[in-house]
Amino acid sequence: MSGRRQYPFHLIEPKWQQHWDAQQTFRAWNPGEVLPQGHPFAQRYGFENKAVTAAQLPPKFYILDMFPYPSGAGLHVGHPEGYTATDILARYQRARGRHVLHPMGWDAFGLPAEQYAIKTGQHPRKTTEANITTFKRQIKSLGFSYDWTREVDTTDTNYFKWTQWIFLKLYNSYFDYFHNKAMPIELLKDAVSEIPKRQTEWANNDYLNSLRNVTRGESEDAIRRHIIDSRRLAFVTEAPVWWCEQLGTVLANEEVIDGKSEVGGFPVIRRPMRQWMLRITAYAERLLSDLDTIDWTDSLKEMQRNWIGKSEGAEVDFAVAASRQSAAETPIIRVFTTRPDTLFGATYMVLSPEHKLVAQITTPEQKKAVEDYKAFAAGKSDLERTELAKEKTGVFTGAYAINPVTDKQIPIWIADYVLASYGTGAIMAVPAHDERDFEFAKKFDLSIVQVVQPPDPKTDWQGFVDDGTAVNSASAELSLNGLPTQEAKKKITAWLESKGLGKKTINYKLRDWLFSRQRYWGEPFPIIWKRDAAGNLYHEALPESALPLLPPKLDDYKPTPDGQPPLARAQDWVNLPDGSTRETNTMPQWAGSCWYYLRYLDAKNPNAFVSPEAENYWMGKSSTLSSPLSTKSTTPGVDLYVGGTEHAVLHLLYARFWHKVLFDLGYVTTAEPFFKLVNQGIILGEDNQKMSKSRGNVVNPDEILVEYGADAFRLYEMFMGPLQDSKPWNTKGVEGVYRFLGRVWRMFIDEHSETEFEQAETTATDPQKHRELLNLLKLNPSIKDVQPTAAQLKTLHATIKKVTEDLDGMRFNTAISEMMVFVNEAIKWETKPASVLREFLILLAPFAPHVTEELWAKLNSSFVIRHSSLSFAEWPKHDPALLIEDTLEIPVQVNGKLRDVIKAPADADNATLEAAAQASEKVKPFIDGKTIKKIIVVPKKLINIVAV
């Protein structure tokens, strides 16, 4: 304990937390709900005992925290940073007259509970519930104004029923490229017969093209099914995926960092498996372009842009040169390039080792070398393949392609620096103007031909990758010579298109979202598998009425030895009477967090994931724009979303994707879920002198609360610095704001009565009675119901102005320092006007809600007040007239250097100020004997005399 307790927060804080709970003070109301008698919100707006419509309710403000994963370790000081910021703003917006939705919940599916289950046999539900209990107790002890009636838990059957329901929507939808939006799969069923007519529209789609092989020789029904299944937003594919042996599951691209699992850091390998995927790639362009409609930081938007990775270029077809023995069909190799202007410099080609044409084109002489290389590449981990500064490797296939503009034969190689998963899995190599191709060509002695002249003739053209002027780029039909890169691109692309050799193309790095996991503790897929007459396996969705689909009971949560998910152990559950079987994969943890912000709007609705009325009121209506292609919405959605940067790409991209699907299908009315988003910085460890960069998650808030209380903790979290910055935790710093709260307390409370209170507390035997002892405390006799002086009003209104502006700009640290300035000043007043102190309490209340409620109640017991509840008291407005100064102190500079500060009437004109400045005794020595060239007067601010 660091000295005497500043004020009895240990009694005040639980008292008010219980009061808020009992009164449901911070409950938010949906349109149509009846507001109870005596509720402070109902009282403020005159809604007591009334049902209110959306139009009657005050304008909404939806302020959202990223809900936590309730780990066994409990809360650390990093969690409450964002929560405190949003709570302050929630309370501020209530005061400003907004109807605030401020909910909290639990992202509770996850690996730790499952791994604990594997070790101990304890059901993950038990572990999860225990952790939630701890988290909830800790979060409640901080006095946040959450509406707990809307609490959600992603592992609750009443919640994941709707997660499964949304999956069915994805399953039963397809992406219509013509309308650029998701549509019900029924519409596609009608259109399947038209497929031949719409080939052009769909020619883009690899999965349709690949069907030609799959569907060969099958029945018409089977073909129809293949076509439909291949276009669903949730689809099954046999694809190489990241398999993590130690975790016993596959992982999404986003969960693999540097060739290791994000969770646990275990090695991962590529392995072909049958998996569920979500077609997020269809939304790449909208996910990219709609970033312009939302208010996120540039760095965050940039991370999403990079992840989506749009690049514009061209696809070019290269014919494989007819080989000695084969005759009829020469295959075509399609490449993607962002530099079609360098086509004349393409002196060889490279296929990824996995490219499907490799086996077909390889010559018998090279067969062994190629197969050896393929095995070598497949055996490499991702880390080995992408390791920095590694040597390029590759082998020649023996085959040649024909460069379509030079007509020359160029060798075809395979190399693992070409990725199967990007573009077409094949490149045209232009060694003169691409770093990687250049390196490769040097190593394997391939020819390097200049086709771009750098703008600066001194620059070496070898390895020059920037824009320049095309050279050596002419054939009988076409010349690019002399054209700047950008124009050369246009010209060659047009030429390729006219010849049917290629076309303008856009590529994205974004891959489809691998959506299945081999885990127990996740949402089961509402899918069953059947066989058709020919014995082919196919899938069907369960009807909505079958939801929620619960996971089976298990004794052993491990995956099966043959790599089947744990659910496969439950044979009774898997095998259905009609011979069909259940899907045994589960959904990834991201599924539940993709839409939780929507469930908060109507958390207990048993009939819908959210009612249209609730969605409309809290997310806002979209204005219907005339063009059906428009995906823009003019409305905000969540007004403010605060959380850590660790979710910059994963959660935030997935949630935007789901939201857009729900938007397309008409279930939500905004194209974007989170209008404004702010990332709080990381709190670093305390031992900063060792330059420790570790997160401050060793500091347990419980210990801080025991010693300083929740109000001081909240205040310190905000006072450390700007919300967005990372900063080191310093427990000593908590004492500073704690002392500030003590000063506030002493400003309001009579010292004598406090001594009595403290003595009574030490002698009172029954701790239950302690709280009643708070009644012994009396108001400070210096507080009187008097008219404030002009100076007092000025101090108050300057504080109102600054705190209001700072809250609007989320500058909590400077708002707090301004209130410190106020208290340092006001505590000296011999007579403290009750009206001034009352307004000050409203300003401080969002930051330190407990102590202000107690002081507010004390003040109310002696003076007439306007509102009975501080939580819904109206925010004060500053009066600019009160801030006007009669006399100003104006700095005087000579040649930009400060020489004096003079006093002048606020309305003094420039000539008066100039004269006064020159008359200053301190200024004179610096201008004597010099010529005054000019005098700059910034009214009310500054005078600068320029003298030489």
Place this chain on the structure above:
RNA sequence: GCCGGUGUGGCGAAAUGGCAGACGCACAGGACUUAAAAUCCUGGGACCAUAAAAAGUCGUGUCGGUUCGAGUCCGACCACCGGCACCA
């Protein structure tokens, strides 16, 4: 390598192009106290000077530029943090 961000006292930080360091921590001195804790008051960027001061000089990562005036704007560079990384 590419993209984004940040560099200000011993520390956390503050400053619409206009008095750099508000507010707080730590520290030092004083008051109160038998004493301590708590509280209250005072001090504080560096240098130079001095018994003490005043005055002065320098000072916001480095170098340059724009401007009457730059922590703030522009250019080049350095360091650190975050993200991406053989993406054709």
